[in-house]
Amino acid sequence: xxxxxxxKLTTQDFPGNLACIIFTSGCNFNCDYCYNRDLVESxxxxxxxxEVFSYLEERKNMLDGVVISGGEPTIWNxxxxxxERIKEYGFKIKLDTNGYKPEVLKEIIDKNxxxxxxxxxxxxxxxxxxxxxxxxxxxxxIESIKLINxxxxxxxFRTTIIKGMHTKEDLDEIVKLVNGSPYYLQNFxxxxxxxxxxxxxxxxxxxxxLKNHFxxxxxxxxxxx
Ligand code: SF4
Numbered sequence: 001x002x003x004x005x006x007x008k009l010t011t012q013d014f015p016g017n018l019a020c021i022i023f024t025s026g027c028n029f030n031c032d033y034c035y036n037r038d039l040v041e042s043x044x045x046x047x048x049x050x051e052v053f054s055y056l057e058e059r060k061n062m063l064d065g066v067v068i069s070g071g072e073p074t075i076w077n078x079x080x081x082x083x084e085r086i087k088e089y090g091f092k093i094k095l096d097t098n099g100y101k102p103e104v105l106k107e108i109i110d111k112n113x114x115x116x117x118x119x120x121x122x123x124x125x126x127x128x129x130x131x132x133x134x135x136x137x138x139x140x141x142i143e144s145i146k147l148i149n150x151x152x153x154x155x156x157f158r159t160t161i162i163k164g165m166h167t168k169e170d171l172d173e174i175v176k177l178v179n180g181s182p183y184y185l186q187n188f189x190x191x192x193x194x195x196x197x198x199x200x201x202x203x204x205x206x207x208x209x210l211k212n213h214f215x216x217x218x219x220x221x222x223x224x225x
Contacts, residue, residue: 001076002026003052004044014094014116017064022052027072028100029132032196033160033188039071056089065092074101083113094118099144100136109151117148117155124170149179158184163200168213175220185210186223
């Protein structure tokens with residue numbers, strides 16, 4: 001597998017844990033709003049596995065966990081042995097995924113290899129291609145949502161919301177799919193790496209309106225930034 005980045009410390013990305021983040025290169029999607037374009041296009045300088053593991057060895061008594069993010073980690077055939085090796089250090093593991101490799105998620109869940117899974121749901125299924133710029137088999141997304149929901153592993157789902165792309169009706173549909181699991185609506189923010197410069201996030205009033213719309217759904221959280 002190719003590692004394109006290592007963030008040595010995060011207090012925010014793994015709920016309740018002090019962690020580092022390992023970013024794998026490459027992705028099977030090509031989202032208009034991707035913040036990690038260099039990783040997706042494998043334009044980063046690779047970090048060797050030796051470097052990664054020597055960092056983990058140094059920090060094994062200081063960090064609680066490791067976040068594996070990307071890019072999309074599940075595209076790599078050696079992800080599972082990689083996770084197994086990290087677990088030997090005693091770290092908790094969080095996996096970030098776009099959910100397009102349910103067979104890999106199934107193996108990870110069945111082997112109880114991770115402590116937390118965060119899965120992005122890009123849009124309602126008939127709009128997926130508008131965000132990820134390719135046609136996909138959305139049954140795979142459904143399968144991953146189901147696998148994660150039925151697992152005993154802590155998890156969350158999240159959608160980056162874009163003005164004109166995500167309607168309340170769309171989000172109602174996704175809320176049904178996540179079936180009571182924690183679901184975060186994170187507002188889109190323009191960054192240099194975003195390809196589609198026409199995209200806009202919701203205004204504060206629109207976010208307040210959304211928050212009000214979901215006030216009776218305690219599992220749904222609107223994140224303003
Ligand atoms: S799935 Fe994530 S990493 Fe891949 S292109 Fe989309 S936003 Fe970027």
